[in-house]
Amino acid sequence: xxxxxxxxHLTVLPQNLPKNRTFxxxxxxQRGVGKTVFLVGSYTELQTENSKKQPHxxxxxxxxxxxxxxxxxILKYIDQTDQYPPPTMKVVxxxxxxxxxxxxxxxxxxxxxWNDIPGEICDVHNSDFRELVFNSHGCCVFIDAYALRHSxxxxxxxxxxxxxxxxxxxxxxxxxxxxxxxxxxTKYDLLESNATTQKVIKNKLEPxxxxxxxxxxxxxxxxxxxxxxxxxxxVTLKPKGTAxxxxxxxxxxxxxxxxxAENQLLGLIHRIIPGDANAxxxxxxxxxxxxxxxxxxxxxxxxxxxxVREKMGSKLWWFLxxxxxxxxxxxxxxxxxxxxQIRTGEALYDVEALQQAGKLDKAIASLEQLVQNNPDNIDLxxxxxxxxxxxxxxxxxxxxxxxxxxxxxxxxxxxxxKAVLRQxxxxxxxxxQLFEQAEEAAPDALKPQIRTLAKKxxxxxxxxxxxxxxxxxxxxxx
Ligand SMILES: Nc1nc2c(ncn2[C@@H]2O[C@H](COP(=O)(O)OP(=O)(O)OP(=O)(O)O)[C@@H](O)[C@H]2O)c(=O)[nH]1
Ligand SMILES: [Mg+2]
Numbered sequence: 001x002x003x004x005x006x007x008x009h010l011t012v013l014p015q016n017l018p019k020n021r022t023f024x025x026x027x028x029x030q031r032g033v034g035k036t037v038f039l040v041g042s043y044t045e046l047q048t049e050n051s052k053k054q055p056h057x058x059x060x061x062x063x064x065x066x067x068x069x070x071x072x073x074i075l076k077y078i079d080q081t082d083q084y085p086p087p088t089m090k091v092v093x094x095x096x097x098x099x100x101x102x103x104x105x106x107x108x109x110x111x112x113x114w115n116d117i118p119g120e121i122c123d124v125h126n127s128d129f130r131e132l133v134f135n136s137h138g139c140c141v142f143i144d145a146y147a148l149r150h151s152x153x154x155x156x157x158x159x160x161x162x163x164x165x166x167x168x169x170x171x172x173x174x175x176x177x178x179x180x181x182x183x184x185x186t187k188y189d190l191l192e193s194n195a196t197t198q199k200v201i202k203n204k205l206e207p208x209x210x211x212x213x214x215x216x217x218x219x220x221x222x223x224x225x226x227x228x229x230x231x232x233x234x235v236t237l238k239p240k241g242t243a244x245x246x247x248x249x250x251x252x253x254x255x256x257x258x259x260x261a262e263n264q265l266l267g268l269i270h271r272i273i274p275g276d277a278n279a280x281x282x283x284x285x286x287x288x289x290x291x292x293x294x295x296x297x298x299x300x301x302x303x304x305x306x307x308v309r310e311k312m313g314s315k316l317w318w319f320l321x322x323x324x325x326x327x328x329x330x331x332x333x334x335x336x337x338x339x340x341q342i343r344t345g346e347a348l349y350d351v352e353a354l355q356q357a358g359k360l361d362k363a364i365a366s367l368e369q370l371v372q373n374n375p376d377n378i379d380l381x382x383x384x385x386x387x388x389x390x391x392x393x394x395x396x397x398x399x400x401x402x403x404x405x406x407x408x409x410x411x412x413x414x415x416x417x418k419a420v421l422r423q424x425x426x427x428x429x430x431x432x433q434l435f436e437q438a439e440e441a442a443p444d445a446l447k448p449q450i451r452t453l454a455k456k457x458x459x460x461x462x463x464x465x466x467x468x469x470x471x472x473x474x475x476x477x478x
Pocket of ligand 1: 085
C-alpha cells in the first residue's frame, strides 16, 4: 500500500476501540539503529500535523508529567546542541494517549505504553526484554536502512534481529495469535533514492520477508526519514511519513481488538484457559500475556500484577520455551557450525559474499554446487538447508536434512530442525519421533533443553488442535 493510501486509510481511523484500551508496544533494534529518534520523531510529526487545520487530526498526548519531561528533555537536548539525542542508557517510559479531533470534539483513541530501551536489552536472553515481549500487543522492528545498503558487516547484526523476529513470529504463528509487526527501515533520508538502493535493500531483507510470509505474519514495511534540519537559526527534527508506522500499528490493533474481533480472541483464550474472560479483556497486558492470566478475578492493581507474576512462573515459561530454548539451542548449534565454516574456507567465503550482497539465489546455487562437489560435508549441507529455510523452501530444507541424516543419523541440528519443520507441517507424530532421537543423540548438557523444546512444540500443536476442534464443534452447534 502506498504511503498516500495508507494515510487516507489511517485518518478515518481509529474510533471504535474499546474504552481505555492500553496497548503495549515493543521495540526490537540494536544500539544506534534509531529507536529514540523514531519515537520522538513520530511524536513531533503528529504534533506538527495537528497544528495544521486538518479534519480527523491525530496526535499524541503524554500520559503524565514524567513522560512529558522525558520527551521535552530530548527535544531540549536537540535544541541546545544541534545534535541528535544521546544513546539511551536506561529504559525510559513513553506512555502516550493517541488523541483524535473529530467534528464531535476531542477523543482518546487508545493508550500506548512504549518503553524506549537501550539497544543491548534487545536480547532474548535478557529477562527484562522477555517480559516486555510477553506483555506486548504489537512490535516495531528497527532496521538501519543506511547500514543495510552500505555495510557488509551489518549482515551480522541483521542475523541477530532476524533470529529474534523469527522466534517471536514463530510463537505467534504456532499459537494462532494476532500480533502486528511494523518493520521500520530507519535513516532513509541518508539513502540515494534509486533502483539499485531499492534492489539491494529488497534482497537483503528477503530471508526475513520469506520467513514472515511462511508464518503468515501480519507485517508492513515502513521507511523512516528524520533528518535534523536548520531553519531560522534553530535545528529541529523534520520527520517525513514516520508516524505512519505507529498509526498502522493502531489500525491493526484496532482491527484485532475491536469488539467483534476481541470477543473472538477472548473466546479462543477462554477455551484454552477457562476463567473470567471479562477480567482479561480489561487488563492491559499483551496478547501473549493474556494467555497466562489468572482464572481468579483480580481485586486490586497490585493483586493483579502479582497473580500474573505467579503465573509467569509456570504457564508463561511453558509458552516462552519454544522461542527461547529454540534460540538457545540453535545458537549453540550455530556455534558448532561457525567453527567448521572456518574449515571450509575459501568457497564458503564466496557464498557469504553473495549472501551479504543479497544475492540469495546465487548463494543457494553456489552452495548446491559445493554440496555436489563435497557430498560428505555435513556442514555444507546444514548450511544449504538453513538457506532453504530462510528463503521459505521448507521442502528443500527437509530433503537436505534427510540427506544429512542418511549420512549421520545422530546429527543433532538436522534432527531438531526437521522435527520443528514436521511440526509446522502438522505431523506431530513425526516431530515427536525426531525429538526423541535428538534427545538421545544430544550430549548430557543439552538433553534437558531438547526435552523442553520438544514438549513445548508438541504441546502447542495439541493446544491448536483442541482450539480447532472446539471451533468446529461450535460452528456445528450454531
Ligand atoms: N539522518 C538520520 N539519522 C538518524 C535517523 N535516525 C537515527 N539517526 C542517527 O542514528 C543515531 C542513533 O539514533 P538513536 O535513536 O539514538 O538510536 P537508538 O536505537 O535509540 O540507540 P540506543 O539508544 O543506543 O539503543 C542518531 O544519533 C543519528 O545520528 C534518521 O532518520 N535520519
Ligand atoms: Mg535510544
